Amino acid sequence: MDVKIINPFLVAAIHVLKTMASVEPIPGKPFLKKDSNALGDVSAVLGITGDARGSMALTFTESCIKAIVSNLFGTPVTEFNEEVTDAVGELANMICGDARRRLGEQGISLQASIPTIIAGKGHSITHINSGPRLAVPFQTPGGNFVVEVAFNKE
Amino acid sequence: MDVKIINPFLVAAIHVLKTMASVEPIPGKPFLKKDSNALGDVSAVLGITGDARGSMALTFTESCIKAIVSNLFGTPVTEFNEEVTDAVGELANMICGDARRRLGEQGISLQASIPTIIAGKGHSITHINSGPRLAVPFQTPGGNFVVEVAFNKE
Numbered sequence: 171m172d173v174k175i176i177n178p179f180l181v182a183a184i185h186v187l188k189t190m191a192s193v194e195p196i197p198g199k200p201f202l203k204k205d206s207n208a209l210g211d212v213s214a215v216l217g218i219t220g221d222a223r224g225s226m227a228l229t230f231t232e233s234c235i236k237a238i239v240s241n242l243f244g245t246p247v248t249e250f251n252e253e254v255t256d257a258v259g260e261l262a263n264m265i266c267g268d269a270r271r272r273l274g275e276q277g278i279s280l281q282a283s284i285p286t287i288i289a290g291k292g293h294s295i296t297h298i299n300s301g302p303r304l305a306v307p308f309q310t311p312g313g314n315f316v317v318e319v320a321f322n323k324e
Numbered sequence: 325m326d327v328k329i330i331n332p333f334l335v336a337a338i339h340v341l342k343t344m345a346s347v348e349p350i351p352g353k354p355f356l357k358k359d360s361n362a363l364g365d366v367s368a369v370l371g372i373t374g375d376a377r378g379s380m381a382l383t384f385t386e387s388c389i390k391a392i393v394s395n396l397f398g399t400p401v402t403e404f405n406e407e408v409t410d411a412v413g414e415l416a417n418m419i420c421g422d423a424r425r426r427l428g429e430q431g432i433s434l435q436a437s438i439p440t441i442i443a444g445k446g447h448s449i450t451h452i453n454s455g456p457r458l459a460v461p462f463q464t465p466g467g468n469f470v471v472e473v474a475f476n477k478e
Contacts, residue, residue: 217371217379217437225371225440252450259452283371283437284476286379290447296406298413299438322438 175278176304176319179226182268183308183317186261191241195308195315202304209292210316211235212250214262217283224321226266227295230258230313237312250289259285329432330458330473333380336422337462337471340415345395349462349469356458363446364470365389366404368416371437378475380420381449384412384467391466404443413439 180197187193210229218224230238232250239257240247247254262285270280288295297303297320305318334351341347364383372378384392386404393411394401401408416439424434442449451457451474459472 213442215369215371215440215442217369217373217440219371219373219435219437223436223438225437227440255450256452259450263452281373281435282377283373283379284377284474285452286369286371286381287450287452288367288369288442288444288447289450290442290444293442293444293447296409296413296441296443297438298410298417298441320438 175222175273175321176302178272179265179269179319180306180317182265182272183228186265186268187238187310190261190264191238193238193241193310193312195310198307198309200304200306209294211289211291211293212258213288213293213295214258215286215288215295216262216266218266218280218321219283220280221278222280222321222324224299224301224319225297226262226269227297227318228258228262228265228315229295229318230315232291232313234310234313234315237310255287255289258287262287329376329427329475330456332426333419333423333473334460334471336419336426337382340418340422341392341464344415344418345392347392347395347464347466349464352461352463354458354460363448365443365445365447366412367442367447367449368412369440369442369449370416370420372420372434372475373437374434375432376434376475376478378453378455378473379451380416380423381451381472382412382416382419382469383449383472384469386445386467388464388467388469391464409441409443412441416441 301323303320455477
């Protein structure tokens with residue numbers, strides 16, 4: 171599986187946050203993840219199967235996700251409750267769905283699991299895979315987040 | 325999708341830890357997860373697709389996973405390095421694989437994503453799903469862990 175499978179996930183993250191939450195994320199320099207060095211406070215993880223086996227993780231700082239969800243709800247979000255967790259899951263579903271649709275147009279068929287949301291100050295994420303693994307940091311007015319995509323070699 | 329889909333994951337967790345790491349986990353009272361109330365220090369998350377869409381999470385206390393991996397390696401593990409992360413991923417792969425094999429014998433075909441490992445003191449896990457969601461706590465001599473399985477209604 172080529173590293174080009176990763177790009178649609180980045181395009182999808184920008185597209186979904188822009189259309190759903192009126193946030194325009196600015197991508198930074200991608201880095202190959204060797205260590206679990208992208209720390210964050212809230213993550214959404216989605217498992218991927220089909221033509222390629224992998225996973226997608228979105229990792230937000232607390233200030234970043236609160237600002238995004240505040241925009242999404244149209245009202246300031248101050249605490250991280252069930253409603254916010256559900257919204258993070260929905261954003262992850264939409265980003266993964268948009269990326270899968272783009273890849274489907276290239277003849278790559280992927281299925282996605284349900285999202286799992288992890289909350290915990292300064293946690294780290296590591297994907298156990300044999301193929302490409304890429305992380306792209308994004309800046310938003312509310313703070314930073316990282317999109318990580320990893321696939322097995324097939 | 326019936327709640328009975330969850331049981332093979334519990335049987336598999338006991339079987340894999342017993343055969344691979346000589347640890348005999350004692351299951352506690354299962355609880356339906358309404359909140360993300362199972363806190364832990366290290367989690368493995370696997371996305372599931374196929375006849376049912378869901379996810380499996382294993383959440384360990386730090387002392388518990390160090391004791392399990394020490395048994396697996398046959399040498400005491402004191403720090404949480406890449407080798408330990410890989411071992412946690414392999415255990416998760418084996419538990420999910422064993423459960424999928426058991427479910428396959430019942431005519432339920434599931435695919436699994438790659439494992440994602442989360443490390444961070446006292447993090448919480450929430451599955452965003454529409455169907456059954458169950459958590460079972462386990463005791464081991466080294467500490468406690470929780471197996472969580474969640475599926476969408478189909």
